[in-house]
Amino acid sequence: MSTILKDVNKLFGNFQALYDINLTIREGEFLAILGPSGCGKTTLLRMLAGFETTSGGIIEINDQIVANHNKSIPPEKRNVSMVFQGFALWPHMTVSEHIKFPLQYDQFASKELKENSSRRVDEVLDIIDLKDKGNNYPHALSGGQKQRVSLGRAIATQPKLLLMDEPLSALDAELRIEMRREIQRLHQLTKASIVYVTHDQGEALAMADRIVVMNQGRIEQVGTPEEIYYHPETEFVATFVSKANLFKGEWKDNQFKIQGSDVTWLDVGMTEVLKAKNIYALRPEQIRISKNIENQLTGEILTRQFQGKEYHYSVNINGKVVIIQRPITDIFEVGDRVGIEPVE
The missing domain is CATH 2.40.50.140 (Nucleic acid-binding proteins)
Structure with a gap:
């Protein structure tokens, strides 16, 4: 399932947050959107999720137009999952209940997954290495374990597009490096397309198949980590990434x-x-x-x-x-x- 953005713009009043974004997210790839605070990367991610409307241009997901200047399909009607910066866990739900929730209520969860939700919960707990924490509540988990629950909830329904908004920023430096490996492993297992927003050059270079470098609402360069690092095409990319x-x-x-x-x-x-x-x-x-x-x-x-x-x-x-x-x-x-x- 490819995702295509054509001439996408975003205005907040008189402020233009995005300028003519053209981008194709390939099926199964890990795409990092990299840039400093305020460059528009999170706005772009929220538009893909359906939390923000476009001011111009078209967004297509799986050959369906989900957003243009006339319409915007709501988040629950897009086959998309999102991992938030602050975990967004419910304090009254156990780890297993967090993972089971989308299996019960997500319209894109397959019939097989719904009918075998308990088995799928066990599979996801195994994937995120929390099999012994299924009955625990969020307050009893470490920061890394909370992030694993957030990831598990997002992959439970086997979404084709997984959006991540700076998911490791709340963790300490050593744990961030460990979680990079976990996210890479999840990508290999799920085969989902991942769009990963970060301001951390190390994260983008370490994990992504391709990197989109953004600055002041515009795309500066798109390429593999090696291309971005060794062959920057603009002064900004040269100084920010390399x-x-x-x-x-x-x-x-x-x-x-x-x-x-x-x-x-x-x-x-x-x-x-x-x-x-x-x-x-x-x-x-x-x-x-x-x-x-x-x-x-x-x-x-x-x-x-x-x-x-x-x-x-x-x-x-x-x-x-x-x-x-x-x-x-x-x-x-x-x-x-x-x-x-x-x-x-």
């Missing part, structure tokens, strides 16, 4: 002359879009530091942070702070005068 340092200058053929200096760097895989803007983007791990400052772009080390297998340096280069990651064997001191260059 955490790249941007240098201004002039491109001539395969060489880049840095603005305000005589230093020239060779191309290490820049996209044509960035070249056309006369920009050179270097991710922190793409930069070499040395004490040799002859014919180099030079600066002073401001800070050094130990990160286990590497050091993170900030270097002041003519008033611009450049962030660099180097192996633990490359040790420099705060205050050192150093030269930097791309790692080929």
